[in-house]
Amino acid sequence: MLIRDAVGMALNTIRVQKLKSFFSLLGVLIGVTxxxxxxxxxxxxxxxxxxxxxxKLIGLNTFQLRRMSNFNxxxxxxxxxxxxxxxxxxxYQEAAYxxxxxxxxxxxxxxxxxxxxxxxxxxxxxxxxxQTADAPYFQIKNYEIASGRTFTxxxxxxxxxxxxxxWEITDKLFKGADxxxxxxxxxxxxxRVVGQIAKQGTLFGIxxxxxxxxxxxxxxxxAVCRLGFMDELHVRADNPAAMKLAVNEVEGLMRIQRRLKPxxxxxxxxxxxxxxxxxxxxxxxxxxxxxxxxxxxxxxxGGIVIMNIMLMAVAERTRExxxxxxxxxxxxxxxxxxxxESATLSTVGALIGIGAGIGLAFLVRGVTPLPAAVAPWSxxxxxxxxxxxxxxxxxxxxSRASRLDPIEALRQE
Amino acid sequence: xxxxxxxxRDMTRTYVMGAEEVHALRGVSLEIRRNEYVAIMGxxxxxxxxxxxxxxxxxxxxxxxxxxxxxxxxxxxxxxxARVRNKEIGFVFQTFNLLPRAxxxxxxxxPLVYGGVGAKDRRExxxxxxxxxxxxxxxxxxxxxxxxxxxxxVAIARALVNEPAIxxxxxxxxxxxSTTSEEIMRVFESLHAxxxxxxxxxxxxxxxxxxxxxxxxxxxxxxxxTTNRRGAAA
Numbered sequence: 241m242l243i244r245d246a247v248g249m250a251l252n253t254i255r256v257q258k259l260k261s262f263f264s265l266l267g268v269l270i271g272v273t274x275x276x277x278x279x280x281x282x283x284x285x286x287x288x289x290x291x292x293x294x295x296k297l298i299g300l301n302t303f304q305l306r307r308m309s310n311f312n313x314x315x316x317x318x319x320x321x322x323x324x325x326x327x328x329x330x331x332y333q334e335a336a337y338x339x340x341x342x343x344x345x346x347x348x349x350x351x352x353x354x355x356x357x358x359x360x361x362x363x364x365x366x367x368x369x370x371q372t373a374d375a376p377y378f379q380i381k382n383y384e385i386a387s388g389r390t391f392t393x394x395x396x397x398x399x400x401x402x403x404x405x406x407w408e409i410t411d412k413l414f415k416g417a418d419x420x421x422x423x424x425x426x427x428x429x430x431x432r433v434v435g436q437i438a439k440q441g442t443l444f445g446i447x448x449x450x451x452x453x454x455x456x457x458x459x460x461x462x463a464v465c466r467l468g469f470m471d472e473l474h475v476r477a478d479n480p481a482a483m484k485l486a487v488n489e490v491e492g493l494m495r496i497q498r499r500l501k502p503x504x505x506x507x508x509x510x511x512x513x514x515x516x517x518x519x520x521x522x523x524x525x526x527x528x529x530x531x532x533x534x535x536x537x538x539x540x541x542g543g544i545v546i547m548n549i550m551l552m553a554v555a556e557r558t559r560e561x562x563x564x565x566x567x568x569x570x571x572x573x574x575x576x577x578x579x580x581e582s583a584t585l586s587t588v589g590a591l592i593g594i595g596a597g598i599g600l601a602f603l604v605r606g607v608t609p610l611p612a613a614v615a616p617w618s619x620x621x622x623x624x625x626x627x628x629x630x631x632x633x634x635x636x637x638x639s640r641a642s643r644l645d646p647i648e649a650l651r652q653e
Numbered sequence: 654x655x656x657x658x659x660x661x662r663d664m665t666r667t668y669v670m671g672a673e674e675v676h677a678l679r680g681v682s683l684e685i686r687r688n689e690y691v692a693i694m695g696x697x698x699x700x701x702x703x704x705x706x707x708x709x710x711x712x713x714x715x716x717x718x719x720x721x722x723x724x725x726x727x728x729x730x731x732x733x734x735a736r737v738r739n740k741e742i743g744f745v746f747q748t749f750n751l752l753p754r755a756x757x758x759x760x761x762x763x764p765l766v767y768g769g770v771g772a773k774d775r776r777e778x779x780x781x782x783x784x785x786x787x788x789x790x791x792x793x794x795x796x797x798x799x800x801x802x803x804x805x806x807v808a809i810a811r812a813l814v815n816e817p818a819i820x821x822x823x824x825x826x827x828x829x830x831s832t833t834s835e836e837i838m839r840v841f842e843s844l845h846a847x848x849x850x851x852x853x854x855x856x857x858x859x860x861x862x863x864x865x866x867x868x869x870x871x872x873x874x875x876x877x878x879t880t881n882r883r884g885a886a887a
Contacts, residue, residue, distance in 0.1 A: 559750070564763070565711075565738075566709070566711065566738060567738070567767060567811070568738045568739020568768060568815075569767050570731070570732045570735040571731060571732065573767055646711050647706050650750065
């Protein structure tokens with residue numbers, strides 16, 4: 241009854257003085273809005289980066305053996321860059337040695353890529369990402385075949401002039417017509433379209449469908465790769481644990497092949513989804529470190545404002561406090577009443593802030609490619625902070641109220 | 654001895670106002686028995702407000718003793734005094750002192766809230782108290798929806814709801830017209846007839862005449878203590 245009374249009284253105050261209450265709650269409101277919005281965006285980005293970025297660009301349970309990593313975070317000095325440029329490329333012998341010696345069951349595909357123009361029926365599709373790869377590539381990348389087929393191991397082995405095209409080729413070059421069986425020209429050589437890969441969508445607004453895959457040893461090979469070498473060796477395991485094992489095995493076998501001494505660093509890179517996420521993880525770590533400070537500042541300001549509002553309320557209701565004391569309210573009763581009232585005010589601010597934060601997160605999701613997912617724990621934390629700030633801010637005004645002399649208080653008009 | 658509700662011995666109260674000492678009470682002794690109806694009178698500055706605050710346990714004496722219903726309240730701390738006010742005293746004020754945003758029923762429930770009475774019991778007792786003062790049909794009204802006389806009756810119901818040892822009224826008719834004042838006096842008389850001890854502070858002789866006994870204060874001391882002929886003015 242006492243708590244319900246105090247809550248009701250606080251809500252009544254808010255209802256009667258909407259504008260004043262809104263301004264007094266603004267600090268808490270902004271703090272909690274920040275909290276919810278930033279956490280939502282960061283969490284959404286986390287999910288997005290893991291699901292979309294890492295898995296689409298690198299693939300699930302997949303890693304790539306490269307001369308150097310192409311996802312770099314932090315400072316790359318000129319010396320580092322020059323060292324990378326001096327590294328040997330990955331060659332066929334190294335790849336074959338790995339295939340023979342890695343114990344963990346995995347799929348392999350050699351891989352090179354280059355942007356080239358593609359011609360059909362007098363039209364040109366410019367700067368298409370032409371990828372050369374072995375037959376397991378489609379499985380490694382988890383590409384779904386929308387129509388037709390991938391190339392067969394035989395076609396891959398002999399380097400047949402066949403091609404599997406991405407969605408955007410069909411859309412732009414063939415204007416949506418069935419591409420299967422059509423013949424496209426790349427660097428003066430005709431390739432027969434045998435398959436069509438399902439739409440991959442976009443990543444941060446960039447199309448993932450502007451590509452085509454040909455067998456690694458197809459005639460175009462010489463325009464894409466230096467003979468005997470590859471850009472990347474793609475390796476896919478069945479599960480994350482197997483992938484870790486395979487990464488360790490490949491690293492060890494590569495060091496053996498390249499005769500690296502224990503003190504020498506790898507002169508090759510093993511690129512995992514985790515590694516690609518490193519840069520993002522740094523950004524999100526910075527955001528998550530800065531966030532508490534931002535939220536704390538808003539909440540401290542909000543708390544001070546609420547304290548002032550409560551001091552005013554105590555002054556305005558001195559007579560009421562006198563009446564309550566005359567009727568038998570103890571100090572603790574008065575203290576509890578005003579603390580609860582202050583907590584209620586602040587919690588209302590926090591609830592509005594939660595609403596605004598969620599709204600902001602959805603707004604960001606709606607108008608930018610950044611995704612946002614509301615984290616339940618941040619909502620819980622928002623409510624908790626609202627209550628805590630209100631209670632803390634209410635203690636001083638409430639203790640002043642509780643110490644009022646009933647005779648003096650009753651005398652007040 | 655057990656018949657005494659109030660026993661005050663040599664009570665003094667001194668206030669320090671800046672460099673000056675103000676002697677509001679200079680040795681008051683007073684005994685009031687159960688079911689007495691006492692009016693306390695005196696000109697302003699006589700100490701009657703101070704004495705009322707003492708009897709109502711809102712203040713403690715500088716020296717002397719005050720026994721209320723067998724307990725020595727002159728040595729009690731804040732929380733103990735709050736408990737005594739809650740259980741033993743029913744206040745009726747000149748300005749009613751109802752909470753403006755609460756209904757009549759909620760106002761009457763307030764002492765029971767601080768007395769720790771459960772919600773259901775509280776409601777029933779408050780309804781009974783309001784019915785007793787003739788406001789059974791106004792329970793959900795707020796103070797500003799009631800007339801002065803009705804507000805004072807809500808205050809009386811609130812004072813009685815905890816079945817206090819004394820009903821302590823401070824100028825209960827000071828803000829009421831003469832017709833309504835008579836109405837409130839009739840309520841007091843009926844409560845007195847039912848066994849309630851009533852102490853009323855007033856400066857109006859015709860209101861004081863409703864009591865059985867009149868104590869007059871002057872300069873912080875009791876200057877006369879007389880028994881009225883019962884119901885002389887009624």
